[in-house]
Amino acid sequence: MIQRRSWLAILSLSAAAWALPAMASDEAPDAMVKRISTEVLNAVKADPAIQAGDINRIVNLVDTKIMPNVNFTRMTASAVGRFWRQATPEQQKQLQDEFKTLLVRTYSGALGEVKDQTLSFKPLRMQPTDTEVIVRSEVRGRGEPIQLDYRLEKSAGGWKIYDLNVLGVWLVETYRTQFAQEISAKGIDGLIASLAQRNKTNSARS
Secondary structure (H helix, E strand, O other), X not given: OOOHHHHHHHXXXXXXXXXXXXXXXXXXXXXXXXXXXXXXXHHHHOOHHHHOOOHHHHHHHHHHHHHHHEOHHHHHHHHHHHHHHHOOHHHHHHHHHHHHHHHHHHHHHHHHXXXXXXXXXXXXXXXXXXXXXXXXXXXXXXXOOEEEEEEEEEEOOEEEEEEEEEOOEEHHHHHHHHHHHHHHHHHHHHHHHHHHHHHXXXXXXX
């Protein structure tokens, strides 16, 4: 499991990058991430409820600001791996719902740690015809800088994020290993049940 310190980057600063619809479908991916990161990072710092871990406020942030700018179907499918094609439409929906809840509830407390962090972006390497890119950045604050990279794909509505890399670890790959073990042992319904139980436990602790 990715350490809580690393998820400070994911749920605060990367949430910023997922926050609002792009100004234009042809906006460069690094420009989109940088613009929105700055806007939302400031908003998170100014919201005491989010910093205190208010689940309702965080869920509202995810649903209204983040999800429209993430290809979460692709993210979930990649995390489930080859088993995704074996899942029924209902199972796929349940997997997406439970996975989103897991990410939100497990790491919501990290938002309360947002203090004086800033983002530094590296030059984007891409060709005009590229439809998938990686935007590389660092989170700077107290301690060593935290590597934070984004995988984006170009869609009809603009660039969408579908994976994150924190300190050299890609989010989807981390969960793919865990999910594969669960499915191999208990099947797809077993994974759904396991995620639901973890979410229930996290909810009871919040």
